[in-house]
Ligand code: FES
């Protein structure tokens with residue numbers, strides 16, 4: 152596809168990647184209306200465990216109640232509107248606002264007001280419960296929505312469901328040391344588009360992702376979510392039991408390979424032959440994004456991991472390398488790390504935007520179709536809010 156409008160992205164204007172006004176509009180038009188990823192249920196095992204999450208314009212609390220149920224509220228005190236809870240923590244017996252110590256139970260009911268008889272003799276406490284939001288579990292992940300009566304999460308994710316891998320993350324075990332948090336000096340949509348771009352895999356990642364068969368990648372748009380699947384490369388697949396660097400995920404009768412959906416608007420999954428990861432893209436500023444990843448592996452004895460590592464050593468020796476020769480410590484293109492390569496590419500694209508010569512001159516028919524489709528979806532959400 153040739154872009155007839157030089158200076159523009161295939162669909163969106165350049166301002167979509169640079170302007171604060173556009174960024175702010177996305178927060179209200181998209182992120183305030185979507186289901187937002189929070190984490191895993193095991194992050195909040197006990198009564199009173201909570202996290203706070205920014206969902207567009209809204210700061211929300213997810214807290215586990217005495218009855219074991221997760222509930223979500225707006226993190227806004229009903230007295231003078233202060234934010235009450237900090238990002239992670241445990242409340243002993245109530246949610247207490249630090250400003251004047253108004254307290255709420257874990258169901259959001261207002262339970263205590265200091266000096267109530269003197270200062271608020273006529274207040275009806277039943278009218279000042281926390282504003283309710285919504286929380287739901289879907290495929291081993293917690294999501295929140297700012298509305299008390301949102302579109303159901305089953306409807307929201309329904310279209311993509313059958314295009315996901317057979318992984319069951321709720322049965323897998325997270326390796327906490329593998330969690331990453333990366334600042335990327337690029338607009339969040341460049342990060343998502345890079346995730347969707349099948350065309351770059353064989354090129355930017357020529358030294359780092361050769362274990363997958365990029366020529367046979369399959370992509371598609373389902374609802375507003377994106378599906379991606381590609382098989383294992385033949386030389387890796389032919390003796391996968393021996394070649395896999397850690398124990399295999401049970402694919403049952405499903406096709407083995409890597410599923411990498413992007414759940415609209417900003418949560419990617421990487422569902423591979425050996426692991427399952429979340430890739431959570433958080434916009435910070437028009438030109439700054441944070442990506443947090445968390446990874447789970449099959450829940451099998453440690454000895455199987457050691458055995459897989461030993462058996463596969465020969466296959467992996469010299470297999471992963473940088474795209475260019477150079478210092479792997481200082482040059483992302485020599486690092487042999489595909490995430491570092493992606494970060495580099497996103498930042499290079501963002502840095503070029505200020506030049507009047509910047510243009511997306513052409514867009515690959517198949518490999519970059521998801522990028523165009525994604526921009527079209529974003530455009531529709533933005534127009535719907537006008
Ligand atoms: S603002 Fe929360 S107690 Fe006053």
Ligand SMILES: [Fe+2]
Pocket residue numbers: 345346351352355356489493
């Ligand atoms: Fe990539």
